[in-house]
Amino acid sequence: MQTNVDKAWKNKLEAKRIKKRFSTEFWMLLPSMILLAIISIFPFLYLIYASFMDFSISFENPEFIGLGNWKYVLSDTLFWSSxxxxxxxxxxxxxxxxxIGVGMALAIFHLPKGKNIVVTLWMIPVFVAPVVAGLLGRYLLNSTYGLYDWLLSLFGMETQVLGNISTSMPAIILMDVWEWTPLITLIVLAGLNSLSSEPLEAADVDGANYFQKLTYVILPLIAKTIVVALLVRSMDILRFVDKIRIATEGGPADSTKVVGYYLMEVAFKFQDFGSGSVLGLTMLVVTIFLGQFFVKFMMGKE
Known part of the structure; x- marks a missing residue:
């Protein structure tokens, strides 16, 4: 009987301690939570409000037009093509x-020496500002003095890469690949370094070759890490338009005008904040669905 009383008393003390700790943590986090709400929730609510308003007459006193902006944007062929x-x-x-990122991570992971030096050199593009990356691509592919353009001409390949409808988008994609592939490498390499040695040793005992270990042991164990890397990059690649703005300005003939650049053009060039808000909300919805897809995939792996 005394034992049960002691246990009940201990549980009561533990519950009070947890409640006190939770209360302390809550009040310590409250200022940052309020600040986060101010800088994120209010703009989101204002974005919804702006999507139903017409700012063309007066920005200070916009006119309510209901679903007018939504009808205009969703019926615009440029919206769907973007x-x-x-x-x-x-x-x-x-x-x-x-x-490329996973392959490079595996190569670095199996290096006997010099991993830190290789990682440092491989990560250099990540620290280059996207605007600078766009400028580098623009100058290197310039048809007059660009190094890459000159090298392509030596092999009889297409020059004026950024001025050609068929080659401008591949060039922009390669710029993004050059800059952000090292980030995926870093995330995947962190997952590889956290792997337990026991499954790999067990595979060696069973006589598995490297390809079998990679297929049935390594990749399944780091699958969630790869998904996290893809989640981070998918959200970034949808909203970053710096390289496109600097290198091609959405051209030629709108061949590189992705939806992020189209939003920036509508909202800030044409000053159509209502339609720009609609575009922003569609991008937000797509980003949320992408996040949900990757999270469900991770839960499935779990």
Whole structure:
């Protein structure tokens, strides 16, 4: 009987301690939570409000037009074509970054020496500002003095890459691959370094070759890490338009005008904040669905 009383008393003390700790943590986090709400929730609510308003007459006193902006944007062929180019840009870019990034991470992981030096050199593009990356691509592919353009001409290949409808988008994709593939490498390499040695040793005992270990042991164990890397990059690649703005300005003939650049053009060049808000909300919805897809995939792996 005394034992049960002691246990009940201990549980009560533990519950009070947990409640006190939770209360302390809550009040410590409250200022940052309020600040986060101010800088994220309010703009989101204002974005919804702006999507139903017409700012063309007066920005201070916009006119309510209901679903007018939504009808205009969703019936605009440029909106759908920009999303088509976005899917192409995101899809090909992520696939290339995935294969190159994972391959480089595996290569670095198996290096006997000098891993830190290789990682440092490989990560240099990540620290280059996207605007600078766009400028580098623009100058290197310039038809007058660009090094890459000159090298392509030596092999009889297409020059004026950024001025050609068929080659401008691949060039932009390769710029993004060059800059952000090292980020995927770093994330995957962190997952590889956290692997337990026991499954690999067991595979060696069973006589598995490297390809079998890679297929049945290594890749399944780091699958969630790869998904996290893809989630981070998919959200970034949808909203970063710096390289496109600097290198091609959405051209030639709108061939590189992805939805992010189209939003920037509508909102800030044409000052159509209502339609720009609609475009922003569609991008937000797509980003949320992508996040949900990757999270469900991770839960399935779990």
């Amino acid at each position: 999303w088509g180019r976005t899917i192409l840009y995101v899809g090909i870019g992520l696939v290339l970054q995935l294969f």
